[in-house]
Amino acid sequence: MSEIVLYVLPIFLLLMLAEWAWGRRRGHNTYGLADTLSSLSQGLLSQAVAVVTPLFQTGLYAAVHSRLALLPGTPWQGAVGALAAVVMYDFCDYWLHRTSHESALFWAAHAVHHQSEHFNLSTALRQESLYSVMGAPFFLPMALLGVPTAQYALAGIVVLFYQFWIHTEHIGRLGWLDRVLSTPSNHRVHHAVNPCYLDRNYGAIFVIWDRLFGSFTEETEPCVYGTVKPLASWNPLAAVGQFYAELWRRMRATPRWADKLRVPFKSPGWMPPGAAPSALPIEARLSQPRFDPPTARRARMAAVALFVLTAAATGVWLWFADDLGAAANLSAAAALATGLWGVGALLSRPA
Known part of the structure; x- marks a missing residue:
């Protein structure tokens, strides 16, 4: 998996550069330097977590498949079998994705992907570090089917x-495709905090699941991106821990143990008795300017240089990760997190 990512990453970066150039030419640049580096940092962190959690990436699946598969072998061979596997994966992913918006504990893992207040191809690479770990059980029906x-x-x-190409503002409505597939228009809705758009359009490839299960909404008004409570930080570790900290705050704020235990399993917006709301009223949130405080020029240049060095070192590590022991991979992951924390610290230096 890591090697495949390394092969395709240059293509993604070229497409991001093309989107940036197109936006500049059209007078609608959807990129911000700090936001882009923040999103790419989360992508690197997610790859690091994937390396050090192989049990949750494929290990659990392989164990269930080897012991409990009902239809192993022949039904899944050839192009038809491969296509069926993609459709099944997409269906399972729909329910994982929907759960991640309806359960606070799962939202804590997924929120990272929604924290960017921009919407561009770099947002697609803003992958969640703990999402695949939390979501592994959702795909076990595929293992049971063989x-x-x-x-x-x-x-x-x-x-x-x-899902990479659907993270853009530069592709409009696509006619009948918008009724079948997850398209940029449908996915813009998913990333928006507009009240009419919240928790809609979960499908990764097929938006048909949303139409079948009542979670589809068309794009009808300009989107405001991000989370209901903005992250307001370039610290990549704070981004991962933001909503976990919020859940802890809510649990501490209520005296009843029953309510404390309900917090992780209720919806992300549920507030237990005694806990004050932490998010702005939605009207104020929609009019709130994007988080993009001015940063000293030297700090920005240093942040870019540190990110490039960290990313290059990560690429080398990922190439050899399968041949390294657990201790070496954990050490490399810690070094990566430290480097990315440094990038965030540089971007946070005031001008």
């Missing part, structure tokens, strides 16, 4: 890579 582990992993890559 989809081979390698085919499951390939289907996951197809679904993940498909």
